[in-house]
Amino acid sequence: MEKAEEVDLPPPPPIPPNVKPESMKPPKYSIVSRPGVGRSGRQIKLVANHFKVAVNATDAVFYQYTVKITSEDDRAIESKGIGRKIVDKLYNTYSSELAGKRFAYDGEKSLYTVGPLPQKKFEFMIVLEESFAKRESGSPDSGGIGKRAKRSFRSKTYKVELSYSAKIPLKSISLALKGAESDNTTQDALRVLDIILRQQAANRGCLLVRQSFFHDDSQSYVDVGGGVSGLRGFHSSFRPSQGGLSLNMDVSTTMILTPGPVIEFLKANQNARDPQAINWQKAKRMLKNMRIKTRHNNMEFKITGLSEKNCHELYFPMKVRDGSNSGEEQTVEISVYDYFTKNCQIELVYSAYMPCIDVGKPKRPNYLPLELCSLVSLQRYTKALSVSQRSSLVEKSRQKPQDRIRTLTNAVRSNQYDEDPLLSECGISIGKQLTEVDGRVLETPKLKVGERDTCFPNKGRWNFNNKKFLDPKAIERWIVVNFSARCDISRISRDLINCARNKGINMQRPHTLIEEDRNAAFGSPVARVEEMFESIKKKVPGPPDFILCVLPVRKNSDIYGPWKKKCLSDMGIVTQCISPGKINDQYLTNLLLKINSKLGGINSLLEIEHPSNLPLIKDTPTLILGMDVSHGSPGQSDIPSIAAVVGSCYWPLISRYRASVRTQSPKVEMIDALYKPLENGNDDGIIRELLLEFFNTSKGRKPKQIIVFRDGVSESQFNQVLNIELEQIVKAYQHMGEEDVPKFTVIIAQKNHHTKLFQANGPENVPPGTVVDSKIVHPRNYDFYMCAHAGMIGTSRPAHYHVLVDEIGFSPDQLQNLIHSLSYVYQRSTTAISIVAPICYAHLAASQMGQFMKFEESSETASARVTSAGGIQVPELPRLNKKVAGSMFFC
Template sequence: MEDLPPPPPIVPPNVKPEVVALAPPKHSIMVRPRGSGTTGRRIQLSTNHFKVSVKNPDAVFYQYSVLITYEDKRPVEGMGLGRKLVDKLYQTYSSEFAGKKFAYDGEKALYTVGPLPRNKLEFTVVLEESFTKSNKIGKSGETDKRMKHCSNRSKTFNVEISYAAKITFKSIALALQGAEVDNTQDALRVLDIILRQKAAKMGCLLVRQSFFHDDSRNFVEIGGGVTGVRGFHSSFRPTQGGMSLNMDVSTTMIVTPGPVIDFLLTNQGVREPRYIDWVKAKRMLKNMRITTRHRNMECKITGLSEKTCNNQLFNLKLRSGDGMSEGETVEITVYEYFVKHCGIELTYSQHMPCLDVGKPKRPTYVPVELCSLVSLQRYTKALSSQQRASLVEKSRQKPLERIKSVTDALRNYRYDEDPVLAECGISIEKQLIQMDGRILETPKLKVGGNEDMMPFKGRWNFKGKSFLDPTRINSWLAVNFSGLCDLSQISRELINVGKKTGIHIERPKTLIEEDPRAERLGPVARVDKMFEQIQAKLQEPPEFILCVIPKKGSDIYGPWKKKTLVDFGIPTQCISPPKLSDPYLTNVLMKINTKLGGINSLLALEYSSCVPLINDTPTMILGMDVSHGSPGRSDIPSVAAVVGSRSWPLISRYRAAVRTQSPKVEMIDGLYKPLPNGNDDGIIRELLLDFYNTSKGRKPTQIIVFRDGVSESQFNQVLNIELDQIVKAYQNLGEENVPKFTLIIAQKNHHTKLFQANSPDNVPPGTVVDTKIVHPRIYDFYMCAQAGMIGTSRPAHYHVLLDEIGFSPDDLQNLIHSLSYVYQRSCTAISIVAPICYAHLAAAQVGQFMKFEDLSETSSAKGSVTTSESIPVPELPRLHRKVQGSMFFC
């Protein structure tokens, strides 16, 4: 294969390059190779998996479709009613089921072990309603007696159950033997539905495969009217050691139950009701469920009244005895109705809007002080940084605590007593699965002065050491958006610590304090004003700017980064310093050195060009990730980032390419973007050319791809869509031969934990498991590269979908372990390979560019729902040429 032609341009203008027309063959997910890794020291481990025995492997699940309608054949919407109806149906017509127990998903599918007597069953089910539409407050003025009578009204539903499919349990047994079976996931899904049904009958909140009890002992307040609730995840998993039940502690967020007014005060951070922002309150409260104190009625909030309680009028139909003719209508305020007609004293809500629990054209108003939020209502909005930190701190558990939690939960839920599981002959052991793991050898590092650095327990530091390749900073300045620190002290301390790490830092050209008058402006205007000050004081742009912001996550950050990286091409480092200390400033200098092209440390193998299978063959490493907008924001585009290694044979230096794409879309669609002239404006072309230019004119003949953020159901899309785009981008450069690929999915969002046998500590850094609890067919393994100092470590779960390069298990595991030690931002091994962390950082940082643009003024931000199809995806501005190749994301 010939060398890639150097840019620019790849082809003469207006000449379409020759591109191989044939699409590359579609790949299948590779099968686990024979044998497992052998390097490293053996260690006895246990895991939060419990062995599952199956005595009836020939069982067959029969799937039935469930259709629920009202008497007039209108479909029933909403999930809450389905389980009540089907339970009532079974109580009433159990003989029609021939005594068979079932598993119901709460919506449209019901499963039995063996068939029902008939393929189609139709039932009429009468369900008593505690409260009906006519018993709501302030709508028609019925008497209390009439209300009580109406509350016993019943409703009739039609339920149709019809045969849909057969799912054989034997498919699981075949999968456990390593066979490729199409419907294994279907059978496992039925088993998981059985677990969900059991939790639903116990009154739990169900979130995917996790469930949460309404028990205040499991609640932790995290501020802002949000409560973290601890529950459990449970799912059946096929493994090399047989089927297992994975049980883990899980946490979700709920709205803090209790009086609505208390929630609003806490959520908005105000002390008195008069300071409540009711526009925000309306957005926040919509669709929440409440109970009313005066009638113990549960209903859903649909909005707020336009006027306050003592001004909001409605028509009250009078009853006999009111001194007027029965049936006559009089206009009355909500406040007057509750005080005079209901005898309820309202102490503070007369000057507030009422909650509307009716329908759009038939409002039903209830004073705020009579309403309380129902428990176990999920809070799905984005958490603040303070809330996230509080949740992590309050929900973490040490290894022994977590072991006790999951083993106690397994005993308490008594899955063995479930009739459907019993019919399958399923029994679950009560002890954690034990197995062997290995601790990989810690990679040695090279730092300044050709010194070796040997990390200890996944950590190291630069005390008495210097950076391997320190940069020199001649022209720089510092700006201050926070009035809480002394810029001159920070600059002096930074220069002093720089000497210790080998970075020569000249005195700053200037120190600029923000004009106090600018503090009242918006973040974009504040940044513009600061640059006016900079340009007034400096004739030429500096090499570097140190920026002090008020706090982490400040609104200044996004506009500042956009201004410096896009408009001026100046590397910057933002800090929000606590007390200045050498370790803190050393960490700041690690980021600065990396952004300015220096190198803090390298792997010793990398330094001496001895990385197996990479040193002798030009190899490019890609890290890919997608960052999505906040929950509920369908107007915010997703941001896809890919980082590619540069300066081969190094594996510590990377360049990022970032693009926007449609909201909530996980597959990256900007890898290959053909233009009308035949060229390509995609991510991969940008990274390939950079590799070529920084690797002595060599092109990659091997590409290792690390992909983050995808679930098992998306593996084939990554393998056959994203990989295909990478290949097309390579071919667009005029190359007919294609590099060899190794494609690895990295997952952190899973529920397998590893524990040291007979030890209260986390597993040592470098622990790897590739037997017993791994998939019987797919090539996967678990690795805990980091040192878990607090809580319980979560291993990274790596899935190898394709390996054309031909790594042995040991070579691949040691490479991945090493890539956890090349992260230039810290002196610790990280939990997942550095290229993925860098991609995540790049997507998050560039995504901040959009935060304060016109996008924030869209209708969705003002409370309406907008579909992604109706919004054109705005393109991100490209970085200034001076910083495009830098590790600006560090």
């Protein structure tokens, strides 16, 4: 299944706090250049969503100026919205003093021009007029509403200082395109071009999210429930490639609050049938800082809170004339409800018994009835999506390949980039057609399954119909437990046994079936798990080899984390959780693929793996590592990040893996526990664990070659991978008494990028095994795109592989075929996957062990704490029980 368009990722997270500054020097391992291109596979004509950019004025130079904006009281202005208004006014007011130069402004502290301004320093005073509601003595602090309130204007004066900062020649891009090593100047020049596009989008009123822009177009909304919508927009960025400079344009999606009446948002957000069912404490937390517009006077405010009392109970003092000829004023107490209905003649249908929205300051509240307020459009929603919201987003935002091509070409034409004065001044023009590229479709690897059968995958898929697993593990002493799910567990176990025997697994009848006690179902998740294990101890003489656990909720069950922790960490028992809906042979087969892998069996192997015929691997002990770091959801700044590394075992196999997982500081991407020396001289790091497993399962051999697949890092972090992570792997290897350092091949795998491939002569997705290593790739560095999987719906997203180091010396064909093959060894599935299996396994291991702490999120044990010394104390994950530590528990 294709994923929905990813929301643009945040800027790269910081490096680990224990990394010394000297480790940021140029790496010992330098990033390798492209050795050539692959030749294997059949040729295929493709197009990519890169639009050719012609640069005619290569002698143009960008001048960068630092922008400092302060208010009348010398307070720095940080708001991007205000900053853009002020700089626009600056250009319109002082154009002649600035030699008529056009600006490219990033909305913050940098401004760029083509050629220099007349001076290196400027100081300007800018006056902005803002509308506001004028309050007179008789009106309440209730939004300045009513007959007495008038729309007025006030002026604010700002000081703008411009000071020269740097020169950025456009020719640095031309040099990079010719194969020169990219430097900061090249990246700076590309960034200026991106800023020009962002500024153009900002001028059209778009919401900007890093390198994507979103227009307020109702046809681009995708309702995902809960008062949240996906908004479809476009990502755009300039990229140097072998074919020259190109504009990478792609469809992008960001999450926003669904605009409209606040009360409708709250009902949708809380799944409430009517306003009376709304939880107002929850609503208060949710609404804080949202922007609203009032329907009676069309003014905009930011929500600061909700009133404690309902609208008809909320009184304030108001001055009124006594009606006599003297016209004297007297103060009366009036409710907010009466003020709006009687004084302002505004009909309020349901506000009387609801809180009011507060848009004032802490000591001067400013109340508005709920039904007069609507959420304004283009407000980002940054919280994590629920499972149902995410699946709805995936389903509703898919686009077929031809639809996406049409959307992108229309967007490039409608944005009229050629009319942008700054791009014209640089001599830049952007083509209107997608780039044609030559691709190759690699040969599909054959698989070995049970009874010496050869399996021939077709279009990236295969099955076990009338076939047995290659190495099925007998399941003798096992039990089934049911956490109050409504299902027939006797039938489930019977059907599972029959399916298992068809796949070659000798599966006995379960020792016992245990239903959760009805009273226990009302306890906390941890208490329910403990209660279940008490029942197991009473009914089973000794720990079972395997437990099938039936959960009542299909996704995100709160029992899952405590159950996995109890089984894997405390007891050392292999377990498989299910929440069955429709049970058929395919469902049971998929279940057995996981169970057999967890118990140490092998479902299938590559034909070239059994016996081994893998180039450069079959004769030299080779360890394959998959590395990934998973972070807390957006807004969870104190949830520790989880680093997971899987390592291959049983060399020369490349299908069997063991995982090692650790916590680390929140939002830190670089793994800091690969090598972890202790005071007693031992190493408690991840790599030692995996090296020992390799040694113990590979006939006492030590790896002489290590292939590292690293997921989730941006191009700006490549040197950190070599400096920080690769250095730790080397130290861990040397700590085990080895003087000779193994040869390394280090490959970064990226899925979060915006390059898409399309067949030039067909409506379908590109076939599985499609690889592109020319024209749209980096002009110097060693990278390529591969779409190993079959995209059945939506538009396929190829994986983007960057080879940083290759001491092993693979030819392009050897490396691409190895990576393609590693998409067919994923034991959980009978389909080729979109990225190499070691990375998928690392992601699964991090995710599953992260569940160990999830049920404790409200307690201190699950959150990182700041110590008295100012450092961050991160809670450690419970270690796996030694009985299951070497298993593929993550399958």
